[in-house]
Amino acid sequence: MTQQLSLSAFDDSCQGLNLAPYDGELALVSQFYEPHHADALFAQLKTEIAWQEEEVLIVGKPCKVPRLMAWYGDALAYYQYSGVNHQPLPWTVELLAIREKVQQHCGADFNSVLLNLYRDGQDSMGCHSDDEKELGDNPVIASLSLGDERMFKLHHKTRKITLNVVLGHGDLLVMAGTLQHHWRHSVPKTKQPKTARINLTFRKIYLEFHYRTLFENHLIFFNNLINLRIFV
Numbered sequence: 001m002t003q004q005l006s007l008s009a010f011d012d013s014c015q016g017l018n019l020a021p022y023d024g025e026l027a028l029v030s031q032f033y034e035p036h037h038a039d040a041l042f043a044q045l046k047t048e049i050a051w052q053e054e055e056v057l058i059v060g061k062p063c064k065v066p067r068l069m070a071w072y073g074d075a076l077a078y079y080q081y082s083g084v085n086h087q088p089l090p091w092t093v094e095l096l097a098i099r100e101k102v103q104q105h106c107g108a109d110f111n112s113v114l115l116n117l118y119r120d121g122q123d124s125m126g127c128h129s130d131d132e133k134e135l136g137d138n139p140v141i142a143s144l145s146l147g148d149e150r151m152f153k154l155h156h157k158t159r160k161i162t163l164n165v166v167l168g169h170g171d172l173l174v175m176a177g178t179l180q181h182h183w184r185h186s187v188p189k190t191k192q193p194k195t196a197r198i199n200l201t202f203r204k205i206y207l208e209f210h211y212r213t214l215f216e217n218h219l220i221f222f223n224n225l226i227n228l229r230i231f232v
């Protein structure tokens with residue numbers, strides 16, 4: 001369940017530069033897509049992706065997520081968000097082409113992509129780690145940014161350290177190693193005037209995790225039946 005870039009693969013992909021001082025790997029590739037190509041991708045994804053306004057329950061109350069979202073991937077690569085299973089939409093030709101280029105670069109494979117559309121500076125992503133069990137122990141997460149620049153902040157969980165990374169049009173940020181164990185990240189709101197930004201985070205969902213959960217739920221169900229003596 002561990003998807004880890006070998007150090008040499010990571011060094012190749014970030015030209016030897018790890019932006020995280022310790023406890024994980026963080027690499028930025030500026031203009032992974034050149035501006036003219038990034039412009040075309042941005043325009044295409046903005047109109048063609050099935051953007052959704054999601055709601056989450058905060059202290060039992062439904063609240064709108066402050067950005068639009070979409071989830072694409074292999075049929076079984078569903079993920080849980082706010083207690084709900086989200087079924088991925090099938091890959092589009094453009095998303096498959098982007099995945100191919102990102103996989104080549106990272107030397108890792110991805111079976112799903114979460115897309116976020118930040119409409120302006122008031123749209124944001126709260127502080128979190130991408131540490132869901134179905135992503136494995138040390139996930140490689142490749143994050144492509146298109147559109148307006150936004151600040152990506154990383155906060156160490158136990159030390160008072162914050163890293164600020166400006167993510168621009170066409171940039172690729174790769175998070176790997178133990179980064180999700182030790183750091184949280186966010187895209188805060190800003191008062192600066194901002195136009196739209198699209199972010200794609202490529203992930204690998206380990207299907208074994210879903211099967212195991214399914215199996216364990218069945219076991220619990222049958223144990224409950226036995227305990228209730230329905231079978232005797």
Ligand SMILES: O=C(O)CCC(=O)C(=O)O
Binds near residue numbers: 167199
């Ligand atoms: O928009 C970004 O750069 C961050 C996205 C992110 O952290 C996520 O989708 O988990």
Ligand SMILES: [Fe+2]
Binds near residue numbers: 128129130185
């Ligand atoms: Fe994240």
